Amino acid sequence: xxxxxxxxxxxxxxxxxxxxxxxxxxxxxxxxxxxxxxxxxxxxxxxxxxxxxxxxxxxxxxxxxxxxxxxxxxxxxxxxxxxxxxxxxxxxxxxxxxxxxxxxxxxxxxxxxxxxxxxxxxxxxxxxxxxxxxxxxxxxxxxxxxxxxxxxxxxxxxxxxxxxxxxxxxxxxxxxxxxxxxxxxxxxxxxxxxxxxxxxxxxxxxxxxxxxxxxxxxxxxxxxxxxxxxxxxxxxxxxxxxxxxxxxxxxxxxxxxxxxxxxxxxxxxxxxxxxxxxxxxxxxxxxxxxxxxxxxxxxxxxxxxxxxxxxxxxxxxxxxxxxxxxxxxxxxxxxxxxxxxxxxxxxxxxxxxxxxxxxxxxxxxxxxxxxxxxxxxxxxxxxxxxxxxxxxxxxxxxxxxxxxxxxxxxxxxxxxxxxxxxxxxxxxxxxxxxxxxxxxxxxxxxxxxxxxxxxxxxxxxxxxxxxxx
Amino acid sequence: xxxxxxxxxxxxxxxxxxxxxxxxxxxxxxxxxxxxxxxxxxxxxxxxxxxxxxxxxxxxxxxxxxxxxxxxxxxxxxxxxxxxxxxxxxxxxxxxxxxxxxxxxxxxxxxxxxxxxxxxxxxxxxxxxxxxxxxxxxxxxxxxxxxxxxxxxxxxxxxxxxxxxxxxxxxxxxxxxxxxxxxxxxxxxxxxxxxxxxxxxxxxxxxxxxxxxxxxxxxxxxxxxxxxxxxxxxxxxxxxxxxxxxxxxxxxxxxxxxxxxxxxxxxxxxxxxxxxxxxxxxxxxxxxxxxxxxxxxxxxxxxxxxxxxxxxxxxxxxxxxxxxxxxx
Numbered sequence: 001x002x003x004x005x006x007x008x009x010x011x012x013x014x015x016x017x018x019x020x021x022x023x024x025x026x027x028x029x030x031x032x033x034x035x036x037x038x039x040x041x042x043x044x045x046x047x048x049x050x051x052x053x054x055x056x057x058x059x060x061x062x063x064x065x066x067x068x069x070x071x072x073x074x075x076x077x078x079x080x081x082x083x084x085x086x087x088x089x090x091x092x093x094x095x096x097x098x099x100x101x102x103x104x105x106x107x108x109x110x111x112x113x114x115x116x117x118x119x120x121x122x123x124x125x126x127x128x129x130x131x132x133x134x135x136x137x138x139x140x141x142x143x144x145x146x147x148x149x150x151x152x153x154x155x156x157x158x159x160x161x162x163x164x165x166x167x168x169x170x171x172x173x174x175x176x177x178x179x180x181x182x183x184x185x186x187x188x189x190x191x192x193x194x195x196x197x198x199x200x201x202x203x204x205x206x207x208x209x210x211x212x213x214x215x216x217x218x219x220x221x222x223x224x225x226x227x228x229x230x231x232x233x234x235x236x237x238x239x240x241x242x243x244x245x246x247x248x249x250x251x252x253x254x255x256x257x258x259x260x261x262x263x264x265x266x267x268x269x270x271x272x273x274x275x276x277x278x279x280x281x282x283x284x285x286x287x288x289x290x291x292x293x294x295x296x297x298x299x300x301x302x303x304x305x306x307x308x309x310x311x312x313x314x315x316x317x318x319x320x321x322x323x324x325x326x327x328x329x330x331x332x333x334x335x336x337x338x339x340x341x342x343x344x345x346x347x348x349x350x351x352x353x354x355x356x357x358x359x360x361x362x363x364x365x366x367x368x369x370x371x372x373x374x375x376x377x378x379x380x381x382x383x384x385x386x387x388x389x390x391x392x393x394x395x396x397x398x399x400x401x402x403x404x405x406x407x408x409x410x411x412x413x414x415x416x417x418x419x420x421x422x423x424x425x426x427x428x429x430x431x432x433x434x435x436x437x438x439x440x441x442x443x444x445x446x447x448x449x450x451x452x453x454x455x456x457x458x459x460x461x462x463x464x465x466x467x468x469x
Numbered sequence: 470x471x472x473x474x475x476x477x478x479x480x481x482x483x484x485x486x487x488x489x490x491x492x493x494x495x496x497x498x499x500x501x502x503x504x505x506x507x508x509x510x511x512x513x514x515x516x517x518x519x520x521x522x523x524x525x526x527x528x529x530x531x532x533x534x535x536x537x538x539x540x541x542x543x544x545x546x547x548x549x550x551x552x553x554x555x556x557x558x559x560x561x562x563x564x565x566x567x568x569x570x571x572x573x574x575x576x577x578x579x580x581x582x583x584x585x586x587x588x589x590x591x592x593x594x595x596x597x598x599x600x601x602x603x604x605x606x607x608x609x610x611x612x613x614x615x616x617x618x619x620x621x622x623x624x625x626x627x628x629x630x631x632x633x634x635x636x637x638x639x640x641x642x643x644x645x646x647x648x649x650x651x652x653x654x655x656x657x658x659x660x661x662x663x664x665x666x667x668x669x670x671x672x673x674x675x676x677x678x679x680x681x682x683x684x685x686x687x688x689x690x691x692x693x694x695x696x697x698x699x700x701x702x703x704x705x706x707x708x709x710x711x712x713x714x715x716x717x718x719x720x721x722x723x724x725x726x727x728x729x730x731x732x733x734x735x736x737x738x739x740x741x742x743x744x745x746x747x748x749x750x751x752x753x754x755x756x757x758x759x760x761x762x763x764x765x766x767x768x769x770x771x772x773x774x775x776x777x778x779x780x781x782x783x784x785x786x787x788x789x790x791x792x793x794x795x796x797x
Contacts, residue, residue, distance in 0.1 A: 097750060097754035097756065098752055098754045099752055102752035102753075105696050105697060106694045111694075112478070113693060113694065114694055117694055117752050120751050
């Protein structure tokens, strides 16, 4: 029924307005309490989840649900419409002894006693101190919030490996983002020195790299992407250098260029061709050959930032690579641009640079699946010895055997290859070390978790050698 | 709004207070008893007063009659009291025209009837009261005679001397609006009673209102509005005394044999209306229902054997039931 239609109803409804305001305020507090409880519960759930899977921004996820739910609950509860009946009941609960509810119910009545009652109710409402309208007890909600909050804080402060993992991921993401920006800037610098064709290739390369880096889930993904980009960049560089040499050769044969350009000198500016294109490519190659591209430097820097151990390994390998470069330069006269730009894969020739990729081995060693520099930390290093018998075995063949100093049964073994013991001190006749090796290996076979058949195989091996001896 | 109604409702509390104060002149203590009695009288109900002899039950009723200026009669119930003794009977009267039967009104023909020690009369005589209490009429020799208005029966009974008594049947108990327990006076009250008795020229209660005004007060009380929630509470309270009711509290299911009748609900609401006006309100509150509930319900419930064997008191059980029923 509309209040305007009621006799004396207006006064009654006007009297209920302060009560409604008070109820909204109380609802705000109640909603906030409910929200706090829900938020603390949500924060606790997030922390429990964080025990099993990395959750980035642990403090954010602790504070955000609590604040968000509390605000949401408070505002949502406050904005709920307050019914007249609810307001009347709230007023009556402050000692009005059902005056307001009765007046509200009898609002349409014309009876004299009802008018008297309404007047009485309005008078009581005017005198009512709305501060007496108390919110419902929120003790339970607050206790729940406190309990959940304490548990969540406890889970926050106790060390959690997943948190460290998440932090590392976040740091990696930040590094990758910054590195990507740096690469983009470097690529922009390089583009100015490149032909339009190479420029677009470089642009494509950096775009792909950026996408891959931002999509990468961990260091390995990022390093793979970086390696791939590096290889592509290197190939591009090599192609450019090859083109430049070809152009220089062509120019030389036409007698338009100086002769000295072929002996390890750079091709830039050494000859002026009649053909403008060749001159441009020569200019490209001169810029590239003069040293690394800025993009490449940025890539290397990012790789080092992503994997510091890689950086260390890289710096060591660079030192040895520099030595190799010197030899290489002396041998093939290509200059630093060709040999120095080689990655670990190329370094198998003994002229590798520090920046090995995952598949390659530094220092020109044979690829065995994992390098020291980029080795997965779950693999532990074991000691190895190589039996090398220059008399029995051909020099190109190397047997690799593990020593008994294995670190764990379930661990994967790293086989580090390289020159054997025999090669270190020059030629040692195998019959001089045979007994010693037999003894060691037999003991080792007994101690190892080998089948009888495998042990027998070791014994047979040495028995056969003994017979030959 | 008519001035008469307005003043009737507004003057109610004042009149009520004056009546109470006037009774208090001759009735020391027993405030609650007086209040209950007044409420029942204004509501138009009958009251059963229960208390040991000498507590002033009869005196209270007599003072009430005086203050209300209503005709008062007293019947001392004894085992040999016959129905005709209270209702009246046709007697042979010799007139100038000859002998004729004339109805001789019994003591029931009075506005206030004090049925003293009602449980001493035989059930037959007790039953003679039923019609008078409920219908405010008496039927003798096939002729129904209306009793004067206002009319109410105030009965007393002694809870101690049960020898040779006839406990009132449930049907008759249900006719009483209230059963009021008259407690023994406190030391101070007893002292005041003694002082009042020995002093000469003590103040006597005076008439405050008459029958017309009493009926106006009754009419005003009947018009008092009751909120639906309050009325529902009264009904739930009555239903809570029924052991067969699924929602009844455990104490009811365990210790009560049967619960209050619908008359109890009517009684609760009518007395609550009177109480509300007496307290200066124009609406019934939960507290009115709670205040009236014990006197309204105590004689309308019956304890079972388990309650008796467990030594449970009806009053205590009633309090448990009342407290177990929520207002909402």
